[in-house]
Amino acid sequence: MITLEVCANSTQSAINGQKGGAIRVELCDNLSEGGTTPSLSQMQNTRQLINIQLNVLIRPREGDFLYSDLEFEIMKQDIHHCGQAKCDGVVFGILNPDGSIDKKRNQELVNIAHKYNMTTTFHRAFDRCNNLFDSLEDIIGLGCDRILTSGGMESAPEGKEILKKLIGQADQRIIIMPGGGITENNISELVKATDLKEFHGSFRSRYNGGMQYKSPVFTNEEEEYSMLLTDPEKVKQALENANNI
Numbered sequence: 001m002i003t004l005e006v007c008a009n010s011t012q013s014a015i016n017g018q019k020g021g022a023i024r025v026e027l028c029d030n031l032s033e034g035g036t037t038p039s040l041s042q043m044q045n046t047r048q049l050i051n052i053q054l055n056v057l058i059r060p061r062e063g064d065f066l067y068s069d070l071e072f073e074i075m076k077q078d079i080h081h082c083g084q085a086k087c088d089g090v091v092f093g094i095l096n097p098d099g100s101i102d103k104k105r106n107q108e109l110v111n112i113a114h115k116y117n118m119t120t121t122f123h124r125a126f127d128r129c130n131n132l133f134d135s136l137e138d139i140i141g142l143g144c145d146r147i148l149t150s151g152g153m154e155s156a157p158e159g160k161e162i163l164k165k166l167i168g169q170a171d172q173r174i175i176i177m178p179g180g181g182i183t184e185n186n187i188s189e190l191v192k193a194t195d196l197k198e199f200h201g202s203f204r205s206r207y208n209g210g211m212q213y214k215s216p217v218f219t220n221e222e223e224e225y226s227m228l229l230t231d232p233e234k235v236k237q238a239l240e241n242a243n244n245i
Contacts, residue, residue: 020235
């Protein structure tokens with residue numbers, strides 16, 4: 001059976017992902033910036049309100065994946081917070097300036113996660129590596145459980161041929177989880193092309209808020225008075241399409 005991890009931009013999106021049949025949530029904030037670490041209160045409330053697996057993104061800022069000493073300390077503290085909040089896993093990735101995996105720092109993060117029996121996912125920093133196939137071996141050596149990747153391309157459908165090669169090279173030593181640009185409409189083709197077993201996406205729809213008064217000064221009503229949330233029906237449809245090949 002092919003399973004789905006929902007990329008949730010809020011506690012409500014996490015709840016909606018569970019309703020749709022996802023087995024895991026990756027909780028994050030600021031999806032428009034590629035995702036950053038959510039607040040501790042979001043982690044804690046999400047943990048209380050869902051009973052599927054909860055992973056949390058560990059990313060202190062937008063931008064690249066080369067972090068200062070201060071940022072690295074924040075990442076370590078955030079993993080401790082996740083462990084204390086009874087999360088199931090953490091999601092991170094640190095690179096060297098030359099585009100290789102920073103094995104020393106990533107290993108430190110893996111070791112902290114393992115103290116709390118949390119799993120570790122290496123996120124799409126992987127897609128910015130200078131050699132995906134060498135980096136795959138480095139990440140396996142770190143003891144990570146999975147890699148979230150679009151095959152080094154902007155979207156997983158574009159990277160399907162590389163994803164197939166990565167899944168073959170991994171040979172069940174680590175899970176290759178395609179993500180990036182996956183929708184309920186293109187997942188079937190991606191399953192056929194890659195033989196994936198897990199996939200990742202936000203599957204969001206726009207929902208109107210409850211405001212009755214709308215200021216005439218702010219004319220972009222879509223942004224001002226609505227929000228993007230995971231849509232349980234899209235999640236359900238994606239899973240159906242993925243498993244009915």
